[in-house]
Amino acid sequence: MKQPALTPMSLTAILGRIATEWESRSRVFDLPSARIWKLDPDVDLSFDFVGRRAATPIGPAAGPHTQLAQNIVLAWLGGARLFELKTVQILDDLDIGRPCIDTETIGYNIEWSQELEVTQSIDEYVKAWMIIEILKRWEPLAESLGPDTGPHIFDMSVGYDLAGISSAKVVHFIETMMDASERIDALRAEIPAPFGEFRDLEFPSQIARTLTLSTMHGCPPDEIDGIVRYLMDDHGLDVIVKLNPTLLGYDGVDALLHETLGYDDITLSRDTFDDDLQFDRAVQLITHLRSHADSAGRRFGIKLTNTLEVVNVKQWMPEDRMYLSGPPLHVLASSILDRLVDALPGVFAVPGQGGTSPVTFSAGVTRPNIADTIAMGVGPATMSTDLLKSGGYGRLKPMLKALATEVLESGEQTLDAWRTSRFEQAVADGYRDSIQAHVAAITGEGSDLYTREGNAKLPRRNDKTLQMWGCTACNLCVTVCPNGAFMKLPSPEHLAGEIGGRWQYLVLAELCNECGNCMVFCPEEGDPARIKPKLFLDESRFAGAEGQAFRLVPKGDEFTIVSADGWESQQETLGAVIAGDQGVPLRSGDF
Ligand SMILES: Cc1cc2nc3c(=O)[nH]c(=O)nc-3n(C[C@H](O)[C@H](O)[C@H](O)COP(=O)(O)O)c2cc1C
Ligand code: SF4
Ligand code: SF4
Known part of the structure; x- marks a missing residue:
């Protein structure tokens, strides 16, 4: 039997639901008004992303939270301002095994690609883009959102090889994201009452002008190089390459995961590492692509990291392999950044380096570590695993609050100034920078945010059998x-x-x-x-x-x-x- 696919809601239906739900219970897709983020005029959390500002440095990573229009809108209401859209690729009728997400402790998944047809993905992103513009101006939400919601950015993600990315289907996706005026005009008629006044709104037609390349585990370096040059030269895009945690090498990952963090339940496979980009080759690739970007008048950056392929010993999900995310990945990704900064001085746009290549980060980011993550100089910090936990999109606002509190308590008022002061403090403490200081803290004694022991707690269970009506009502x-x-x-x-x-x-x-x-x-x-x-x-x-x-x-x-x-x-x-x-x-x- 073919697994169930998603059937997205129309623009009319989503907006109709928002109007009804807000009027009757002050919620949007069950997100309560108290979880809607409002820009705080006392602290500027904005950051520069490849030449444009986003009002906050957090958002959903390419994954389940950026697939459907309402998901993106919910993240925006929660305070996300940088959205890494779910990866689009030529194979758009895949059967993904189920279940495909396991966040019982840390995170595992087998959901490796979009589940919609490419044309449907286009419409989901255009609809989300339009709904955000509408909600910004919609009077009933004005009190919850405040007078200024601040700028936001959509970043495309495509995969996984040059043949697919340069196919007519994916090219159509990229071109529509860069100029969506036709789709926007076609969708205007679907804007229902009480949003009728927005049918003629001037929606910005460029939805995205940056792209994060999601490379498949095992993608050869020359292929990555060819794809990035193609995206820059043929599409005029600024490009971020999402790197894999295998960059640390088998021994490096083995030592961190097993010895430092105690995950003796995780089984690595050597072939995953042998087939993937090696550290020295990555250094060459970054150097080469930066110089290509310079000559093409574009920007090039890196993203740390994709998930880690591991053996699916648990077999709760089907397939032989599964992809690890969450707390242990944070340690791997931060360690890779530390090594890359050492290997490529002056390259990255992080405090103390003065480089131009941005580093974006998605790996086990949570409320307790958001400030230390952002202090490293990365931006945005995006997340999948954390948003799959209790509270969902409602976890974004407390995360921003934690970050704002850190900035304000340091005596600064802007994220940029606070990062500089965190860098100066790290240097005063004897570290090269905040990255090195963070890695020392998370791999040292006493940090159980990342260890197996610290993440062993299972979701609560009771002895009831779930019925169609009535239940524990835990929400x-x-x-x-x-x-x-x-x-x-x-x-x-x-x-x-x-x-x-x-x-x-x-x-x-x-x-x-x-x-x-x-x-x-x-x-x-x-x-x-x-x-x-x-x-x-x-x-x-x-x-x-x-x-x-x-x-x-x-x-x-x-x-x-x-x-x-x-x-x-x-x-x-x-x-x-x-x-x-x-x-x-x-x-x-x-x-
Ligand atoms: C269920 C799921 C689906 C994902 N799908 C994609 C994807 O389509 N493209 C991609 O580049 N990364 C994908 N990722 C990886 C995330 O973007 C992110 O890099 C990774 O999960 C690490 O962040 P986290 O620890 O906050 O989850 C997915 C992750 C999860 C958990
Ligand atoms: S969380 Fe539950 S309801 Fe939501 S998509 Fe997954 S299985 Fe379906
Ligand atoms: S007990 Fe009820 S409310 Fe809680 S997760 Fe199960 S079905 Fe949902």
Whole structure:
């Protein structure tokens, strides 16, 4: 059986949901108003990204949080201002094994590429771009967002070889991101009331002008070189190359992961390292591509790092290999940066080096380490694993608060000035810079943020078996879902005793790719994405559905319900749950 794909919501449906949900419960895709970030006029957290400023130095990394339009919008509401769009590649009808995300302790995944067709990805990014412009100006959100939301940047990501990247399909993607005016104009008509006043808005037509190249584990250096030159020369792009943690070599990674951090449950495979870019060759490649960028009038930077390929000993997900992310990757990526700065003095745009090549960073960034990460001089710091944990997009605002507090407590008011003072402090403490100081701190005694022991705590479990109605109501399935697929609706008063509890949880099946993340966190025994009522809007998707599936059929101002065979007895209850002011926040007229 083909695994379920995602069916993105239309621009009309997303905006309609935002309007309904905000009006009825001051939430957006269940993100509460208290988790919306507001720019603090007392502290400037903006940073320079390849010649443009973004209001904050954090955002979602290329991955599950930048695939669908609402994901990007939720991250923006949370305070992200740099978005690494999910990698687009020529093979756009892949079957990805399920489950594909395991964040029980650190992070593992097998979700190595986009799950949408390239044309769908284009539309998701254009829709997100337009919705952000609309929400910036939408009066009901004005108090939560404040008068100035600050600039944001979308950064493209493509993979994985030159043939694919120079294909008509991927070229169309790149060209549309650089000038999306046609798609924007086509989508204007989909802007529904009460956003009608924005139909004629001047949306900036250039969605992205930088690109991060995601290289497949094992991509030969000459191929990377050819792709970067092609992107710079033929498309006029500034390019960042995302490097792999294998740069540290088998022995280097083995020593850090196993000896320093104690991950004796992680099995490395030598072939992963042998096939990948080696450190000395990477140094040559960076030098060469910088000089090419100079002659082409472009900028070249690096990103640390991609995930680490390891043996899938756990077998909770299918496949032989899986990709490690989260806390231990932070130590590997920081150590690589330290080595690269030593090997390439004066090259990188980090304090003390005076170079021009930016370093972007995605590796186990969390609230406790955001300040130390940014102090190294990297920007942005983006994350996947942390946003897959309890609280989801709501974790961004506390992260920014932690960073702002550090800056203000140091007596500075801007991120740039604070970084300089952190650099001076590191030098005074005997280090080359804040990078070296950070690596010493995270590989030294007493830092259990990164060790196996410090990350051994499992999600809470109880002895209940998950049922379709009623549950522990911990809300975790809502917050850990990157796609906003879960909804929390109050139990109708007259049914509360019968179906159990104050809240009911339902899944919008077309936004669920069965990644498994809600199952990891649900304290009860069972998979929420399969056991809770699955709502469909698309007739053909519903026709192929299994289990407790229900189709919402728009009829006038309401939805009527069609049940999958065998689930008719639940139809009346579902009707009561989705009806009413706090019911399903979808407008039938939008479908
Ligand atoms: C589920 C999942 C999917 C990912 N998909 C992509 C991708 O499509 N392209 C890419 O370059 N990196 C991808 N990544 C890697 C992230 O962009 C990021 O570099 C990595 O996870 C390290 O950051 P973290 O420790 O914050 O998760 C993915 C990561 C995860 C967890
Ligand atoms: S509902 Fe669960 S399985 Fe589905 S996408 Fe969300 S987290 Fe993944
Ligand atoms: S389904 Fe599970 S994760 Fe979701 S609210 Fe209920 S108990 Fe929590």
